[in-house]
Amino acid sequence: MAKHETPLLDQLESGPWPSFVSDIKQEAENRAKNANNVEFQVKQDVCEDILGVLELSYKHGRTHWKHGGIVGVFGYGGGVIGRYCDQPEMFPGVAHFHTIRVNQPAGKFYNTEWLRNLCDLWEFRGSGITNMHGSTGDIVFLGTVTEQLEEIFFELTHKHGQDLGGSGSNLRTPSDCIGEARCEYACYDTQALCHFLTNEYQDELHRPAFPYKFKFKFDGCPNCCVASIARSDMSFIGTWRDDIQVDQEAVAAYVGGEFPPNAGAHKDGNWGPFDIQKEVIDLCPTDCMKYEDGKLEINNKECTRCMHCINVMPRALKKGKETGLSILVGAKAPILDGAQMGSLLVPFVKVEEPYEEITEVIEAIWDWWMEEGKNRERLGELIKRQGFQAMLDAVGIDPVPQHVKEPRSNPYIFWKEDEVPGGWQRDVNEFRKYHQR
Amino acid sequence: MAFVSSGYNPEKPMENRITDIGPKHYEQFYPPVIKANKGKWAYHEVLQAGVLKHVAESGDEVYTVRCGGARLMSVTHIREICEIADKHCDGYVRWTTRNNIEFMVDAEAKVKPLIDDLESRKFAGGSYKFPVGGTGAGITNIVHTQGWIHCHTPATDASGPVKAAMDVLFDDFKSMRLPAHLRVSLACCLNMCGAVHCSDIAILGYHRKPPMLDHEYLDKMCEIPLAVAACPTAAIRPTKVEIGDKKLNSVAVKQERCMFCGNCYTMCPSMPLADTEGDGIVIMAGGKVSNRISYPKFSKVVVAFLPNEVPRWESTTDCIKNMVEAYAAGANKYERFGEWAERIGWERFFDVTGLEFTHHLIDDFRDPAYYTWRQTSQFKF
Amino acid sequence: MDEAAARDIIVEKLKGKKGKSKFYLKDFYAFFPEEKPRTVKKLVNTMVSEGTLEYWSSGSTTLIGLKGVGKQAHAEDED
Numbered sequence: 001m002a003k004h005e006t007p008l009l010d011q012l013e014s015g016p017w018p019s020f021v022s023d024i025k026q027e028a029e030n031r032a033k034n035a036n037n038v039e040f041q042v043k044q045d046v047c048e049d050i051l052g053v054l055e056l057s058y059k060h061g062r063t064h065w066k067h068g069g070i071v072g073v074f075g076y077g078g079g080v081i082g083r084y085c086d087q088p089e090m091f092p093g094v095a096h097f098h099t100i101r102v103n104q105p106a107g108k109f110y111n112t113e114w115l116r117n118l119c120d121l122w123e124f125r126g127s128g129i130t131n132m133h134g135s136t137g138d139i140v141f142l143g144t145v146t147e148q149l150e151e152i153f154f155e156l157t158h159k160h161g162q163d164l165g166g167s168g169s170n171l172r173t174p175s176d177c178i179g180e181a182r183c184e185y186a187c188y189d190t191q192a193l194c195h196f197l198t199n200e201y202q203d204e205l206h207r208p209a210f211p212y213k214f215k216f217k218f219d220g221c222p223n224c225c226v227a228s229i230a231r232s233d234m235s236f237i238g239t240w241r242d243d244i245q246v247d248q249e250a251v252a253a254y255v256g257g258e259f260p261p262n263a264g265a266h267k268d269g270n271w272g273p274f275d276i277q278k279e280v281i282d283l284c285p286t287d288c289m290k291y292e293d294g295k296l297e298i299n300n301k302e303c304t305r306c307m308h309c310i311n312v313m314p315r316a317l318k319k320g321k322e323t324g325l326s327i328l329v330g331a332k333a334p335i336l337d338g339a340q341m342g343s344l345l346v347p348f349v350k351v352e353e354p355y356e357e358i359t360e361v362i363e364a365i366w367d368w369w370m371e372e373g374k375n376r377e378r379l380g381e382l383i384k385r386q387g388f389q390a391m392l393d394a395v396g397i398d399p400v401p402q403h404v405k406e407p408r409s410n411p412y413i414f415w416k417e418d419e420v421p422g423g424w425q426r427d428v429n430e431f432r433k434y435h436q437r
Numbered sequence: 438m439a440f441v442s443s444g445y446n447p448e449k450p451m452e453n454r455i456t457d458i459g460p461k462h463y464e465q466f467y468p469p470v471i472k473a474n475k476g477k478w479a480y481h482e483v484l485q486a487g488v489l490k491h492v493a494e495s496g497d498e499v500y501t502v503r504c505g506g507a508r509l510m511s512v513t514h515i516r517e518i519c520e521i522a523d524k525h526c527d528g529y530v531r532w533t534t535r536n537n538i539e540f541m542v543d544a545e546a547k548v549k550p551l552i553d554d555l556e557s558r559k560f561a562g563g564s565y566k567f568p569v570g571g572t573g574a575g576i577t578n579i580v581h582t583q584g585w586i587h588c589h590t591p592a593t594d595a596s597g598p599v600k601a602a603m604d605v606l607f608d609d610f611k612s613m614r615l616p617a618h619l620r621v622s623l624a625c626c627l628n629m630c631g632a633v634h635c636s637d638i639a640i641l642g643y644h645r646k647p648p649m650l651d652h653e654y655l656d657k658m659c660e661i662p663l664a665v666a667a668c669p670t671a672a673i674r675p676t677k678v679e680i681g682d683k684k685l686n687s688v689a690v691k692q693e694r695c696m697f698c699g700n701c702y703t704m705c706p707s708m709p710l711a712d713t714e715g716d717g718i719v720i721m722a723g724g725k726v727s728n729r730i731s732y733p734k735f736s737k738v739v740v741a742f743l744p745n746e747v748p749r750w751e752s753t754t755d756c757i758k759n760m761v762e763a764y765a766a767g768a769n770k771y772e773r774f775g776e777w778a779e780r781i782g783w784e785r786f787f788d789v790t791g792l793e794f795t796h797h798l799i800d801d802f803r804d805p806a807y808y809t810w811r812q813t814s815q816f817k818f
Numbered sequence: 819m820d821e822a823a824a825r826d827i828i829v830e831k832l833k834g835k836k837g838k839s840k841f842y843l844k845d846f847y848a849f850f851p852e853e854k855p856r857t858v859k860k861l862v863n864t865m866v867s868e869g870t871l872e873y874w875s876s877g878s879t880t881l882i883g884l885k886g887v888g889k890q891a892h893a894e895d896e897d
Binding site for chain 2: 881
């Protein structure tokens with residue numbers, strides 16, 4: 001017999017998609033049975049209370065959580081988020097229900113031994129409910145009491161060699177795409193760079209350093225599977241600057257219908273036979289390809305590396321050999337002044353250890369933002385407020401046409417005095433010799 | 438329930454303290470076939486919805502079976518994932534950015550037993566535990582935020598609407614019939630922890646009532662300067678109010694300036710804004726993050742408000758299903774949702790989807806608004 | 819910068835602010851206009867690890883104040 005009746009949530013158990021309600025119920029049952037005799041450090045019926053308070057939210061159409069401020073592990077400004085239930089008497093199991101962000105490994109690969117260790121820890125010292133994974137990328141432990149925070153951190157660091165992720169005005173937990181681990185499109189090792197920078201900037205990740213949050217994300221190619229261009233203050237997108245490699249025989253195999261176009265991703269649609277002219281050549285955004293006499297030609301100088309042709313014919317076309325990444329800055333969600341995409345700052349940089357060319361840019365940007373940014377002002381908002389030119393100046397990067405989609409359409413240039421021959425100090429009397437008052 | 442110490446000494450927090458060690462190194466978690474062929478993959482193919490084959494230059498192959506799942510996951514469920522990974526995949530597993538679980542095997546013969554095993558597992562309530570799908574020109578898992586399960590400012594639930602939407606979109610999770618892939622995301626308030634602003638279809642929780650003021654307690658619970666500073670539109674100012682015969686310090690809210698973000702409630706629990714009728718869902722559409730063919734795009738608001746209909750959010754799921762079908766019927770091969778809407782024109786979009794165009798859909802928020810109005814004589818009737 | 823003196827200045831300044839116990843990092847920079855933000859940040863974080871200051875997090879933003887001072891410390895049942 002369940003502790004709380006949940007008639008509304010029960011209706012989310014049917015249907016084919018995995019039901020989180022069923023899952024929490026099975027956790028509740030397993031905790032009640034406690035087959036492994038775990039000495040639970042939070043209430044044994046915590047999952048019943050999660051369901052109870054969620055059912056109440058369904059009944060009211062309103063949340064029953066309050067925010068909490070001073071929780072965290074000693075010396076860290078992020079990684080823990082305080083949470084309290086606003087009906088603690090009804091749901092004592094979740095009266096305190098803090099979140100812990102655990103920094104996921106790059107690429108989100110796991111072995112089962114390590115996952116089980118995390119499960120054991122979280123069953124013992126928390127609710128047993130997680131997010132795999134949170135929006136930023138962390139493993140999220142959902143719900144424990146204040147007294148357990150240091151205990152969990154101690155076990156994570158001492159037993160499992162594992163640290164917390166970021167929250168607050170810190171560097172947030174960086175995240176990456178699968179990259180070279182299992183993708184032929186990847187132009188650099190996203191996992192290596194993500195892991196390196198995560199470790200390089202541990203202080204910024206754990207202790208407040210900035211006016212607001214700051215995110216890094218790493219996409220191996222312009223397909224942007226981790227959405228770095230939309231979601232990170234600094235976005236690292238793999239690219240190349242030489243020619244797309246073409247295997248003409250494989251092109252012919254696509255044309256001949258031997259290989260499925262778009263790597264088979266359209267298999268269940270009725271699209272008819274593959275038409276290279278219509279599906280590749282005509283869709284090229286720069287019109288830099290042609291297919292004549294059974295031969296595919298690419299005018300690589302005009303290519304903007306949108307990935308479409310490569311995505312459609314991955315066995316025939318491959319990224320160039322001279323690979324690296326582009327750095328874009330300032331992406332953020334809409335609040336407050338509207339959403340922003342990342343803007344191109346560094347068109348191309350090689351990705352080579354110890355990544356100095358990259359860390360130099362990062363630190364120059366941070367210095368500028370720490371100096372100039374207002375409280376709670378994201379990097380993108382500072383760039384808007386002070387201007388792209390001001391950022392280039394601050395980080396010492398020369399302007400190139402690649403920085404803009406088009407030049408400005410107003411002539412209101414704020415010339416600086418030292419840009420104008422002779423400066424601004426003039427003698428009005430000299431002027432008057434030739435111009436009457 | 439006796440307290441069990443980890444070894445941590447609260448009297449001396451710095452004693453033996455380990456900090457700043459970062460995450461585990463990714464390499465120890467690579468399956469052997471991944472480790473051996475990293476950076477040397479030749480090509481891939483989607484064999485069927487949910488099944489990928491990657492071939493390395495060495496000739497090695499890795500077969501990936503992708504399955505969906507609720508990102509809200511119990512340790513019991515994770516242990517079951519571990520059991521499957523041990524049984525079929527030598528103890529390795531990974532998650533994708535969109536909350537899918539990927540099981541990898543190194544031979545084709547191992548694929549079918551793995552799929553059969555995954556598809557046979559169901560929760561007691563009847564839903565699949567590990568539905569295989571989420572690849573190619575279909576709809577993959579929804580990325581989302583916490584909602585009523587754990588957040589203090591949500592205007593809707595997250596896990597519930599996601600479950601309801603994926604039930605409705607399930608066939609497109611299991612197949613690849615669409616013109617291109619279609620990404621659905623959910624954020625439970627306008628702060629958008631879920632960054633839904635570049636999704637093909639976005640479900641966004643939205644409050645419509647300014648905070649209430651618990652004057653009697655406000656000065657006891659909150660630091661007024663912080664509540665004032667928290668407001669992004671400077672709608673809050675300190676004031677004095679008379680309650681009975683007492684004059685209390687409190688705040689006043691300029692209600693017409695409120696954008697319903699809840700930042701004040703974060704700083705000050707005496708300013709709650711959640712409301713049964715006020716809160717609900719905004720539907721946005723046409724965004725993307727890929728640079729493929731066209732530039733990345735923001736999603737646009739196509740439905741200003743839908744109520745929170747617990748437990749299955751029928752108006753929201755109907756609206757999404759309707760948009761998906763209109764897109765499936767009208768878009769060209771490879772055309773993303775937003776590219777389709779732009780090609781046919783947004784006026785035609787409202788036509789073919791039957792969605793009502795209301796004044797709320799015309800941008801009036803700050804500078805970027807102007808750039809969304811029509812500055813041409815070209816339009817469709 | 820003279821670290822000992824800087825610590826005193828920080829404690830002094832924070833005590834002097836009536837009705838407000840939590841501050842943005844930026845507020846600390848303003849106490850030391852001659853110093854680089856990075857230097858001030860390091861000192862503030864050190865003072866947290868020594869137990870003089872403490873962090874307060876809204877989840878999205880982090881504020882800093884004198885340890886144990888402020889209203890929510892009590893209101894939230896955390897003392």
